[in-house]
Amino acid sequence: MSIKCGIVGLPNVGKSTLFNALTSQKIQAENFPFCTIEPNIARVNIPDKRLQQLADINKPEKIIPSHMEFVDIAGLVKGAHSGEGLGNKFLSHIRETQCFAHVVRCFEDQNVIHVDGKISPINDLETIETELMLSDLEIVEKRIEKLEKQLRNGDKALKEEFDCLSEIKNEISSNGFRANLQIQKYQIYLRNLQLITAKSFFYIANLHEDDSKNLFINELEEHAKKTNKELIKVYAKAESELVDLENQERQEYLQMLGIKEPTLDVIIRKGYELLNLFSFFTAGPKEVRAWSVKQGSKAPEAAGKIHTDFERGFIKAEVVSFEDYIASSGSQNAREKGKLKIEGKDYLVQDGDVIEFKFNV
Structure with missing residues (x-):
């Protein structure tokens, strides 16, 4: 099972830098908007210490972990839902993921430009979430319009879908990403629409390794608590620079930053939790393997x-x-x-x- 976790946010908040840290790749991450156009995709192994314990017993020819894919999606801007900044193309990439991480910049650095000219985590995340919500509403409204025409032509079998989508539209309009879209009767219709507001997500606070520059983390922490969303703190630039280090050196540097475990492990675990996934194993002399399934x-x-x-x-x-x-x-x-x-x-x-x-x- 391939799990896709998107990485979204405004331009220049550190998405591609985080992607490099997560995947040990060296994709372009420059100080200008739309450095990323096509999504960067990397398949990474899901770390699970139990695999090695099973391997110690079976002495297999191969050890095969579960995996997930990270998708580095280009930065969205205000007006993305109507096509600004290649928005429609970028939004389609988010729809193809099962969950996503919303990266928010929480540090001040005059050497890293901000598309709006000032750092404001709450304004930034509201810009993104508004664009995603408006994009979903547009999709739902188009489907409702089509159903209205068919209902006028006497196709009464579509009445239930029309009613459900009307409820969904009102729920998204009123509550955005806090909309309750888990109602069972909605699911058959949501499946085809791939609404972003129906996806699980969490926040990633991108921090500077110099804590004196992390002036905005408190307001993001308060927002995450108020909206009951998970927040993971990362030092994307610092961790991306550790890609070439040996494992021992990397661990020592992370400890110096106060990071108890690699960001990759934390984010994968959070993706697992959001998607209600866990692993079972098959074990024998040929291979020991982890498989991902839903609870x-x-x-x-x-x-x-x-x-x-x-x-x-x-x-x-x-x-x-x-x-x-x-x-x-x-x-x-x-x-x-x-x-x-x-x-x-x-x-x-x-x-x-x-x-x-x-x-x-």
């Missing part, structure tokens, strides 16, 4: 992540919890200790399950 996934659905035949011909799942697998040094001992469970098609897969699927097609 509430049943065994056949998880089997389908490996291959569609596994889901189609699902018979049963032999399941050992990660803790029992490690304590038993593998599935054979776990079986002998009574820790291996035989589960059917209604079994809800748990985080860390080590599973062998049995199937027949």
Whole structure:
């Protein structure tokens, strides 16, 4: 399963610099608007210490982690929903992601220009969120107009969709990104529209390594708390410059900045939480592998992540919890200790399950 997390924000807030820090790439990150035009996309491994523990037992030929894709989307500006600054093109890139991180600049630096000429995190994020909201409203309104014409022509089967979209339009108009779009009857219609306001997101405060320049972090923290949104603090420029360092040197420098773990790990974990994802494992002498599934996934659905035949011909799942697998040094001992469970098609897969699927097609 490929998880896409977009990186959005105004021009020159540090999106591409953050992307470099996250992905260990060296894409262009210059001090002028629209340095990024086409989205930069990188596939990165999801760090999970449990993989190595499973590998220590199985001695596999390969260790394969789960992965996600980061998408560095060009800076949006006021008027983006109506095409300003190539806005329509950039907005379409956001629609293709499952969640996104909204990067907000919180430091003063005369050497880094701001598109509005002054630093104001709240104004910046409101500009972006307003443009995203207006873009969604435009999509919903166009669909409503089309439905109105069809209803006038006597197609009564579309009445429920018309009513739902009218409710959705009012909810977005009134509440923007705080709109309640989780109502079950909306979901079938939202799926096709790819509304950005329906996506999960979190804020990233881009800071300067010189704390005396981080004059605006408090107001962003207050806003995140008030709107019940997660906020992750990063030193994008400092961390992007660590790409070429050995792991030990990198860790020492991050500790000096007061960063307990790499930004990548924090952001991936947040993406996982927002999308209700977790990992299960398959383990053997050929490979130890992590697979991403949504919370509430049943065994056949998880089997389908490996291959569609596994889901189609699902018979049963032999399941050992990660803790029992490690304590038993593998599935054979776990079986002998009574820790291996035989589960059917209604079994809800748990985080860390080590599973062998049995199937027949």
